[in-house]
Amino acid sequence: MFLKSLLRRGTLPLLAGAALLLAGCQDEPRRLPILGERDVRANPNGGPADTIFATVPAFRAHDQNGKLLTNQSLAGQVYLTDFFFATCPGICPKMNGELLKVYQKFGQTPGLHFVSFTIDPDHDTTAVLHDYAQRLGAPAEANWRFVRTSKDSVFALARGLFTAAMPDKAAPGGFAHNGTFALVDGRGHVRGLYDSLDPKEVARLQEELPLLLAEAQESRKKS
Amino acid sequence: MPRPPLIVRWLAPALAAGLALLPGCFTNKQHQGERLYAQHCAGCHGEQGQGLGTLIPPLAGSDYLAGHRAQLGCIIRQGLRGPIVVNGVRYNQQMLGVQDTATHRHLSPAQITNLLNYIEGHWGNRPGPAGPRTIAETQAQLRACGER
Numbered sequence: 147m148f149l150k151s152l153l154r155r156g157t158l159p160l161l162a163g164a165a166l167l168l169a170g171c172q173d174e175p176r177r178l179p180i181l182g183e184r185d186v187r188a189n190p191n192g193g194p195a196d197t198i199f200a201t202v203p204a205f206r207a208h209d210q211n212g213k214l215l216t217n218q219s220l221a222g223q224v225y226l227t228d229f230f231f232a233t234c235p236g237i238c239p240k241m242n243g244e245l246l247k248v249y250q251k252f253g254q255t256p257g258l259h260f261v262s263f264t265i266d267p268d269h270d271t272t273a274v275l276h277d278y279a280q281r282l283g284a285p286a287e288a289n290w291r292f293v294r295t296s297k298d299s300v301f302a303l304a305r306g307l308f309t310a311a312m313p314d315k316a317a318p319g320g321f322a323h324n325g326t327f328a329l330v331d332g333r334g335h336v337r338g339l340y341d342s343l344d345p346k347e348v349a350r351l352q353e354e355l356p357l358l359l360a361e362a363q364e365s366r367k368k369s
Numbered sequence: 370m371p372r373p374p375l376i377v378r379w380l381a382p383a384l385a386a387g388l389a390l391l392p393g394c395f396t397n398k399q400h401q402g403e404r405l406y407a408q409h410c411a412g413c414h415g416e417q418g419q420g421l422g423t424l425i426p427p428l429a430g431s432d433y434l435a436g437h438r439a440q441l442g443c444i445i446r447q448g449l450r451g452p453i454v455v456n457g458v459r460y461n462q463q464m465l466g467v468q469d470t471a472t473h474r475h476l477s478p479a480q481i482t483n484l485l486n487y488i489e490g491h492w493g494n495r496p497g498p499a500g501p502r503t504i505a506e507t508q509a510q511l512r513a514c515g516e517r
Contacts (some may be wrong), residue, residue, distance in 0.1 A: 235448070235463040240412035243421045283422035318465050343412075 154357040178329070178337040181308070201334035203306040207263070207293035211286075215261070215293050222255055222332040224362050225259040226355070228236045228342065229304050229311045229323055231266035232278045236318040241325040241342040242282055248327075248348070249290055252355060257362055260290035263303060265321050267294040308339050327351060332362055401456040402487025405480055409467045410488075413480050418492040424462055429492030438489075438497060442510035475516075482507045 182200035189195055207215045228245055230238040241261065249260055264270035270278070275292040284290045295303070304311040307328040314322035329338035329351065337358055340351040406414070413425045420427035428434060433455040434441065448466035452459055467484075468474055475485065486501045488494065496502075511517055 233463060235465045237412070239421050239425050243413075243415075246421075278424070281422050281424040300458070319463070 150214045181336045203302050207295035209291040209293045210279045212272050225330050227261045227328045229263050229309050231264050232270045232274050234319045244342045262292045264294050403481035407482040426460045442507045443514035446516050478507045
């Protein structure tokens, strides 16, 4: 509920705007904000307090080729997520069609992955996901994973990734959800949220994604 | 100056009023089909009717459209379930019936007629020997599947 009202009131764009303004004060390249709740913990040694940022909930999922995917296997990688289901007659084709366009542009970037979580794991078996990926036109054996995990886990994940998703008998196909793309950094922080149904938002994603990729490359160099 | 005849005195304001109302006759109706397509169909079937992979069938150059003219009104109203073959490719994705999302109402027979005439006259599609649809044809199709 809190997240919903947060999204509705436009706090996130404000935060993003504030980050943009702050970036203007420095000579460093613009950095995407870390989204979500944060916790400030006092330092027991008396130094500056630590800020603990929210991270994507832990998950264990299997992709369209039966391969395991976890948040640990994605550690250090930038990834873009959405939530769909194979029989979805509503917004999913549009949403995954938009993600396909982003994939066609950025899919070959090393260190970038695409993850589409099914919210209907009962129906969407490995075989169904494999067929869906193929029909959508996502290349086989690629870094775009169509994954299933347990129902509990996927709805918790959706919350962690700021996506409204829940079973709803009245909704087309039996699930109500929105078309949010979430951009996640190598430490599991959500760095961008985009409404896939709005062409302006998809354009913003294509502008912001290179910023995060540059940041990831920078931190790889340092380590 | 002599006073103009009564008929002119009446006619002038009536003409003026008529002119003021005229723009109402030149609505954008002839582009209604195109607008409805962008609003209700393009999300899945693509801006150029190209479809999406082999998940969503194309409308451009579609043999299914040519072969199912009599069912198209009902497909727009009620959607479609179960497998179909379009240009030799099998598709099996549920299609929802088209509703105006703002009003949650069905498209009217006139709207469906304009929409189908747009689809059937673009992207390599041809209306066929029967020519463009009439509202009466759409109404007859809708009656046949229990709609109105």
